[in-house]
Amino acid sequence: MSKFYVELKKVVDDSYDIEVGRNLFDTLIKDLKGSLGEGISRYAIITDSNVRRLYGEKLYERLVNEGFIVDLISFPAGEESKVRATKEMIEDEMLTKGHRRDSCIIAIGGGVVTDLAGFVAGTFGRGIPFINYSTSILGSADASVGGKTAVDTPLATNLIGLIYQPKKVYIDLASWETLPKEQISNGLAETIKHACLADKSFFEFLEANIEKLLEPNGIHNHPEICEHIAEKNCKIKYEVVKQDEREANLRQILNLGHTIGRAIETLSNYSLLHGEAVAIGLAMQAQIGEKLGYVTKEEVERVIALIEKAGLPTKLLDSMETEDVVQKLYTDKKVRKGKIRFVFQEGIGQIKQYEDGNYSIALEEDFIRKTIEEVR
Ligand code: GLY
Numbered sequence: 133m134s135k136f137y138v139e140l141k142k143v144v145d146d147s148y149d150i151e152v153g154r155n156l157f158d159t160l161i162k163d164l165k166g167s168l169g170e171g172i173s174r175y176a177i178i179t180d181s182n183v184r185r186l187y188g189e190k191l192y193e194r195l196v197n198e199g200f201i202v203d204l205i206s207f208p209a210g211e212e213s214k215v216r217a218t219k220e221m222i223e224d225e226m227l228t229k230g231h232r233r234d235s236c237i238i239a240i241g242g243g244v245v246t247d248l249a250g251f252v253a254g255t256f257g258r259g260i261p262f263i264n265y266s267t268s269i270l271g272s273a274d275a276s277v278g279g280k281t282a283v284d285t286p287l288a289t290n291l292i293g294l295i296y297q298p299k300k301v302y303i304d305l306a307s308w309e310t311l312p313k314e315q316i317s318n319g320l321a322e323t324i325k326h327a328c329l330a331d332k333s334f335f336e337f338l339e340a341n342i343e344k345l346l347e348p349n350g351i352h353n354h355p356e357i358c359e360h361i362a363e364k365n366c367k368i369k370y371e372v373v374k375q376d377e378r379e380a381n382l383r384q385i386l387n388l389g390h391t392i393g394r395a396i397e398t399l400s401n402y403s404l405l406h407g408e409a410v411a412i413g414l415a416m417q418a419q420i421g422e423k424l425g426y427v428t429k430e431e432v433e434r435v436i437a438l439i440e441k442a443g444l445p446t447k448l449l450d451s452m453e454t455e456d457v458v459q460k461l462y463t464d465k466k467v468r469k470g471k472i473r474f475v476f477q478e479g480i481g482q483i484k485q486y487e488d489g490n491y492s493i494a495l496e497e498d499f500i501r502k503t504i505e506e507v508r
Pocket residue numbers: 274275277278280383386387
């Protein structure tokens with residue numbers, strides 16, 4: 133018998149730029165003509181039905197006019213599309229249209245688009261490059277940065293996917309002006325999460341300014357608020373990701389509010405938007421955290437008031453049974469040794485780190501059940 137040792141140690145540089153600005157198609161085209169487009173023969177723009185109409189077709193025309201070989205592929209807008217069947221549909225369309233390993237994906241849209249298109253990129257031809265062009269507040273705050281790509285399954289969200297980093301991220305603030313009001317609120321949940329876990333002065337900035345974005349023409353009239361929010365979100369997120377890309381520990385903090393949030397998003401059959409579910413999850417982690425002595429009553433009230441100012445819910449839907457929520461928590465990715473784990477904020481602008489260095493803690497099912505029942 134023989135025995136071999138396959139030595140495959142790697143040094144990988146997955147660094148990339150995030151560019152925040154307005155109307156960034158010219159910048160993207162200039163980049164594609166430069167080093168970003170090196171070695172690429174063909175582009176697949178992947179988007180959803182809403183963004184296709186608003187930006188996808190325009191980008192397609194611009195790229196065709198500039199002489200690029202490009203296809204435009206879209207799927208119906210909504211979280212319901214973030215499934216394996218849509219991934220398969222995109223892959224088959226790309227294969228039929230002649231895409232191979234020298235192709236590059238440009239994902240243009242919100243979090244559903246970038247999660248799905250990034251996952252396609254990570255497995256198509258065993259991995260082709262992709263670029264994220266983010267057009268939503270939600271996507272710019274979370275999904276477009278950090279390389280988590282995934283699809284949902286009937287059991288829970290984001291269970292199937294991989295960590296695969298984009299080559300560049302563009303955050304187009306001008307596109308926020310075309311968001312309907314509910315999508316502005318939806319996007320602000322991840323922003324509030326970042327402030328709760330990492331930055332007290334950002335939290336105070338949001339307390340003073342968040343409502344202005346929900347006024348008629350609020351996004352258009354307050355470009356400086358949008359820019360500050362986009363930059364803070366990127367900075368808070370990439371500082372975490374660059375220290376713990378694969379979520380060995382620190383990256384769990386980006387799960388604040390998501391333990392309950394993801395569970396109720398699935399339980400609602402996606403009638404709750406991701407941001408709405410996270411908002412409820414944020415309010416509940418604050419209230420559970422108060423019981424554990426991590427935040428004061430006044431701090432909880434401030435968190436809840438900020439979520440409400442953003443036009444987001446803070447309570448479980450009446451139709452949801454506490455027991456169903458508790459059982460759904462077992463599908464969370466943080467579950468270890470059969471125990472449900474939570475991340476908590478400590479005061480405002482900090483995350484709780486435990487004595488063993490961990491950022492999440494296992495809680496007894498009974499305690500979770502009783503507390504959810506009490507605060508729901
Ligand atoms: N959305 C949480 C993360 O990127 O880790």
